[in-house]
Amino acid sequence: xxxxxxxxxxxxxxxxxxxxxxxxxxSIFNTWLWYKQEPGEGPVLLIxxxxxxxxxxxxxxxxxxxxxxxxxxxxxxxxxxxxxxxxFCAGQDTGANSxxxxxxxxxxxxxx
Amino acid sequence: xxxxxxxxxxxxxxxxxxxxxxxxPISGHRSVSWYxxxxxxxxxxxxxxxxxxxxxxxxxxxxxxxxxxxNSRSEMNVSTLELGDSALYLCASSLTQDRVRYxxxxxxxxxx
Numbered sequence: 001x002x003x004x005x006x007x008x009x010x011x012x013x014x015x016x017x018x019x020x021x022x023x024x025x026x027s028i029f030n031t032w033l034w035y036k037q038e039p040g041e042g043p044v045l046l047i048x049x050x051x052x053x054x055x056x057x058x059x060x061x062x063x064x065x066x067x068x069x070x071x072x073x074x075x076x077x078x079x080x081x082x083x084x085x086x087x088f089c090a091g092q093d094t095g096a097n098s099x100x101x102x103x104x105x106x107x108x109x110x111x112x
Numbered sequence: 113x114x115x116x117x118x119x120x121x122x123x124x125x126x127x128x129x130x131x132x133x134x135x136x137p138i139s140g141h142r143s144v145s146w147y148x149x150x151x152x153x154x155x156x157x158x159x160x161x162x163x164x165x166x167x168x169x170x171x172x173x174x175x176x177x178x179x180x181x182x183n184s185r186s187e188m189n190v191s192t193l194e195l196g197d198s199a200l201y202l203c204a205s206s207l208t209q210d211r212v213r214y215x216x217x218x219x220x221x222x223x224x
Contacts, residue, residue: 042204090155100147
């Protein structure tokens with residue numbers, strides 16, 4: 001099935017650094033979502049974006065819905081050790097085909 | 113407010129057996145969807161139920177089936193298990209099909 005493009009597969013940063021992740025698609029979506037998954041758990045919703053061009057923050061996290069509706073980015077500022085995990089982007093349509101389409105995720109490691 | 117509850121958390125089965133997984137959505141949520149997560153394929157959509165009716169289905173064989181009860185709880189069943197069915201099965205609930213989805217911790221299925 002279709003998947004969104006997230007790269008690189010892994011990122012290694014120093015505590016206190018900012019990090020940015022990008023997600024692209026060949027199709028447009030009406031909603032973009034960012035989830036974080038930690039070992040042994042399900043994905044936890046971080047940010048939901050509903051309008052092209054929208055910029056939304058959640059604490060140290062900021063995400064934007066691309067104006068073409070085919071991409072989104074997530075920025076984490078001043079990283080801390082508990083930011084470690086896998087970050088997934090997901091696109092969602094509306095109506096009958098409102099399933100989530102996921103990227104493969106980016107594994108973030110934070111060095112103290 | 114309780115989150116999405118999936119039971120059991122872990123399952124070990126052998127090839128050819130069948131298995132039933134359970135999902136209790138967040139109170140008031142009427143839409144339940146199921147996803148399979150594997151290292152190779154990532155998160156793949158299985159199916160979605162709303163008001164006891166399957167509304168959307170992913171590209172999985174007919175061995176994978178599900179249902180939803182009047183209290184919105186959902187079950188998924190996999191018959192004639194294959195080694196490749198080993199995965200983390202995630203359930204997500206939302207108020208309606210178009211709304212943001214919240215995931216449970218998943219059921220880790222191992223097929224030997």
